[in-house]
Amino acid sequence: MKHLFAFVAGVIFSLGLIVSGMINPAKVIGFLDLFGAWDASLAFVMGGAVLVTFFGFRFVLPRGRPLFEAQFSLPTRQDIDMPLVLGAVLFGLGWGLVGLCPGPALTGIVLAPASIGLFVGAMLIGMALARRFGGKI
Amino acid sequence: MHDYLLATIGGLLIGVAAVLLMYSHGKVMGVSGIVSRLLPPTDKDWSWRLSFLIGMGATPLLFLAFASTAPQIEVTSNISxxxxxxxxxxxxxxxxxxxxxxxxxxxxPRFSKRSIIATVIFMGVAVLTVFLKSKMVGAL
Incomplete structure (x- = not known):
């Protein structure tokens, strides 16, 4: 049952990425092209998602504990440190270069395995390297 | 207007998925964390992450099986x-x-200071990257 909920969350998330157009890197680049032919539609993806999480989390969190775990696992850190800033800069650079972030890449790999497969392979290597050596930054 | 409606519906679905994962597992639906913690050194709490990713991969397959048109994906073919x-x-x-x-x-939505700063930075850098790339391509 526990796995079914995680699976269904993955299905709904991925469906949202496909329906919204987030899955298409060209559309994402159009959204990021603020100073060019700006396609503002994807702002409504983040807007719609945050609208639901804003109210949804306020309904769920006061329940005290999640369905299958003893407690909620929420990040508690509030400090702005160098890895956070540097990481966000590197991520933004990679995102802007081809229009892929991790969610759409992992859904899109099923539909365009050759090109997005290369991106995902490199992403996994980058993640593994950062997990091993990232603590030294 | 069609695009805006689809973007909103898709966004609402993404939000529902995040709330469902918080309700059931108490976890933040962060895809990079879900994937990277499956890589070595693997987090001991790995199995729900795999279930989530399998769900993510199942949707496009279902889409291909039942929808008349495949979702549009236009991505660079530049390997490097x-x-x-x-x-x-x-x-x-x-x-x-x-x-x-x-x-x-x-x-x-949690007003996390770290998330607000990170989101502003990666969005800003991505916008700047697209801008500079279009200028460079235009100059060539």
């Missing part, structure tokens, strides 16, 4: 660009503790 961007996204999301889903969809 794909690899460089993949490495940057992989390293950046791990050391920055999140991507669009974790910091954006789940962090912003």
């Amino acid at each position: 660009l794909l690899i460089i961007a993949g490495l940057l996204v992989g390293v950046g999301t791990v050391i920055g503790n999140g991507c669009t889903s974790g910091h954006g969809v789940c962090g912003l």
Whole structure:
């Protein structure tokens, strides 16, 4: 049952990425092209998602504990440190270069395995390297 | 207007997925964290992450099986660009503790200071990158 909920969350998330157009890197680049032919539609993806999480989390969190775990696992850190800033800069650079972030890449790999497969392979290597050596930054 | 409606519906679905994962597992739906913690050194709490990713992969397959048209994907065919961007996204999301889903969809509604700063930075840098890339391509 526990796995079914995680699976269904993955299905709904991925469906949202496909329906919204987030899955298409060209559309994402159009959204990021603020100073060019700006396609503002994807702002409504983040807007719609945050609208639901804003109210949804306020309904769920006061329940005290999640369905299958003893407690909620929420990040508690509030400090702005160098890895956070540097990481966000590197991520933004990679995102802007081809229009892929991790969610759409992992859904899109099923539909365009050759090109997005290369991106995902490199992403996994980058993640593994950062997990091993990232603590030294 | 069609695009805006679909974007909103898709966004609402993404939000529902994040709330469902918080309700059931108490976890932040951050894709970069979900994937990277499956890599060595693997987090002991790995199995729900795998179930989530299998769900993510199942949807496009169902879409192909039942929808009349495949979702449109236009991506660069430049191999070195794909690899460089993949490495940057992989390293950046791990050391920055999140991507669009974790910091954006789940962090912003919690008013997390770290998520707000991270989201502003990666969106800003991505916009700047697209701008500079269009200028460079235009100059060639």
